[in-house]
Amino acid sequence: MTNLAEVQPDHFANYPAPASYDAQTETQVPLYEILHRASAEAAIAAKPSLRMALSEIRDDLERRTREWRTSAKVVEQTLQQLAIAEGKRSEAFDALLRIEADVAQSGQQLTMALSSFDETGESKNIAPRFAQSEQALLDLDKVTSNLLAAQNCCRFAWNAYADALAAEERLRQDVQIASLAN
Numbered sequence: 001m002t003n004l005a006e007v008q009p010d011h012f013a014n015y016p017a018p019a020s021y022d023a024q025t026e027t028q029v030p031l032y033e034i035l036h037r038a039s040a041e042a043a044i045a046a047k048p049s050l051r052m053a054l055s056e057i058r059d060d061l062e063r064r065t066r067e068w069r070t071s072a073k074v075v076e077q078t079l080q081q082l083a084i085a086e087g088k089r090s091e092a093f094d095a096l097l098r099i100e101a102d103v104a105q106s107g108q109q110l111t112m113a114l115s116s117f118d119e120t121g122e123s124k125n126i127a128p129r130f131a132q133s134e135q136a137l138l139d140l141d142k143v144t145s146n147l148l149a150a151q152n153c154c155r156f157a158w159n160a161y162a163d164a165l166a167a168e169e170r171l172r173q174d175v176q177i178a179s180l181a182n
Helices: 021-027 030-114 127-181
Strands: none
Touching: 030 127
16 A cells, blocks of 8 residues: 555646635535525515415404494494384374373263254354364374384384394304304
């Protein structure tokens, strides 16, 4: 075996001198740096899609929040309308009860006046009894018209309230379906 010290220097003259280790490492990129750059590039590429996904989630939550707020307001407003309509219907019904008594009383007075009719004195003057009974019937007609209008308003308010509750229930079911899907 030959000793390297014995090898003549001309033997390696045909080969270029090796570059220093530092020079070689400067031109070569270490593996960890390549992986780091690749992961950074992937993160940069993923950030817009992640931002977009988060933005879509935020927008969806804001939309659902607006829907819930609107639904709650509609339910509250329709409940108030229903309470007002029921109050007016109740007042009209109470007025009907009062006017029924007036109609019955004026009708009885007219009946008694007609049954005691003779051509003498006061009994001839029966016109005020007819006028009183007619006025009571007109008042009854007015009250029944008001009651009918109040009844229709109450029905409309009830339907609006029931529709608002149904819409709120659909929102609740949508949330339940979405939570079950996840």
